[in-house]
Amino acid sequence: MDLSQASALAFYILSTLFANSFVIIFVITVVLAALDFWVVKNVSGRILVGLRWWNEINEQGESIWRFECLDQESLARINQKDSMLFWWTLYLNAVAWGIFGIFSMVRLEVDYLLVVAVCFSLAIANIIGFTKCRKDARNKIQAFASRTIASRFSSTLQSAFSLV
């Protein structure tokens, strides 16, 4: 996962070593960034933090964001280091593209600004999606826990009254 993100960044930085033409640089960087977006969203997100998000349009034509997360025990079993690695590389990726964007703005290279804008928006999209997904997962767990507390409370009351 960070390999794919690093490859997009590295290709962008070292692009002059590889190709003379801007077109090839653009296409390969954007293709790498898009592949990385897909890998992070579908593979790394599932494996490292057990989260997945996508968007659907229902019968009425409204767009719904769907989130999936592993159940609580699997979530508890997720390696803490994996999760930190995932989130940190996600943020660092966006920050790196942001810095490149500032550089190309300063140098007034509009062509490269286009590349950076595309990669930056892909990074931001992933961040937003996964943050929403994590919040949703926490809400679900809390709701489930409070439901079980409530049901346990009511069953305790029932057993107490039955004993009386």
Add this chain to the structure above:
Amino acid sequence: MSNSHSDTILLHPSSQSDIDEIENLIHASVQSCPTTVLPARPSSPPRASIPISSSPFIQSNIPPPPPLSSSTVRSAPAVPPPPPPVSNSGSLAATGFGSSPNTLTEPVLDTVKRDLSRIVSNLKLVVFPNPFREDPGKALRDWDLWGPFFFIVFLGLTLSWSASAKKSEVFAVAFALLAAGAVILTLNVLLLGGHIIFFQSLSLLGYCLFPLDVGALICMMEGNVILKMIVVCVTLAWSSWAAYPFMSTAVNPSRKALALYPVFLMYVSVGFLIIAID
């Protein structure tokens, strides 16, 4: 924390901590709920089938817990995926995740196949004549942006190849024009009071570029100007015809022309780009 996954439920106050009690209740409710709606799935393949290097991430064989009932769409019963080695990042052939129908733990190849088939079906839905097509306003519900991405890049590449000079500017102009044009057209529809989702319309406009892609490819190989004009006219008409149903059902009938004219204009300008490249 080590929990006893026993079946006995302790309802009277015990010396267990609260979290332990909640976890016991979760197991109890899990085991007492009726059999889930998931079809019988084969057990996950043995862990040894995952290509392993000396990786520190492989856990011991933990038996999968029974899945929660999948009553709501948003809950996700899951077999915990065995974490593959991180060195596997590039390969898309990891198939050792178990074959639960839940998308969270499906094998990666399945995800790839699903996305690819979605692109193909969207393309067929949008671009090709289909008398059995359901209400076009509701079609393209499974929007995705991969198809439009490929088509825009392909069109830019084709235009750039055909150009004899200033190749990179041609590419950048084509890409920016198509991307910004799609965004502006979508905003146009939304501002006219239309009912369309932003990404759905972006995806639609991207898929409708497919005929122009074909036209640009043909024009790249042909040199005759008259032939190029004919090809471009035909593909332009095809693109506009493909975009028409979706755009027109999205807005008020009185504002149909206002929504459709800019789309047509954009495709005409792309057509001119194709003809004018030498």
